[in-house]
Amino acid sequence: MSAHMPSDRSFQLLEVVPGRMESSPAVGRRRWPDETKARIVEETLAPNANVSAIARRYGMAPSQVFGWRRKAIANGQVGRREAPTGDGEAVGGVIEVVIAGATLRVGHEVGEAHLRRVLRAVRSA
Template structure:
């Protein structure tokens, strides 16, 4: 709602000074040291990492960590590991699993999550 216009049609000059908005957090921005940021990113880039859980562990917003991760990957500073590391992979050959008349052959590089999805699909078919 606006104030009524003065009868002499003059204007008033208002000075507005920006201040902290009521809805903004009262804490100031944190300045993360590069070593800490690198350690947090390393955890978040692990193949089986839950980025939101990593962010909560360090008391930060998951969106901030997702942003760090996206920028680091875009700049080529880090790479996401999509395949399991050598220490997690089996040293043996192929494993054969027979379920409901279907033969499933599993190599040493398949992830546990992917194998679970395949087994569930075969069981439900």
Template structure:
């Protein structure tokens, strides 16, 4: 237990004034060029790359690089519209399967294996 206080308490007002730290940028927010961002994101998208290590090396906060990377990945997302599939006759008389995925058209002979066609469609959707 603490000992009882012996009388009046005094308080002192302390005023703190923020100063600019040595080496800190003069403006509140740093502005990064689009070229710098593109190089950083390209490096961060490499297989096995450590975003935190790259950010540390570049002198930026990892959350900044994660945000830039997320923006690029979101922009790359494929359309959510379902694929359309049609079977048409080619000029040689063979049946041809035509699958439309957004702006991509995949054409294959009708005798193509289902497994191979599925791999091609997955690749087209992820591109």
């Protein structure tokens, strides 16, 4: 169904002004200072921390906090924290990784940096 056309076939001039849509928030993107981001990320790395609850407390989407946290961990700015055990020692266990037919068994005492070097060596071999 076509729109109604005026009988005099006149043109209408429309003025378009770029701006925000009516349904979008009146406030633009927030700019978080690096210190604030770091503090929020550190808070989420605590054992048993609820990232979604922390994000709600700061009035932001949990996906934003997860993104900040992922970048901070990837850049080596922060490290993951392990939940403390009752006796003060790390939880035991072995992780088994199979790469190109080679099996690598890693205990909890192996540091992340050392494990990365070993994985790189196995992959390049």
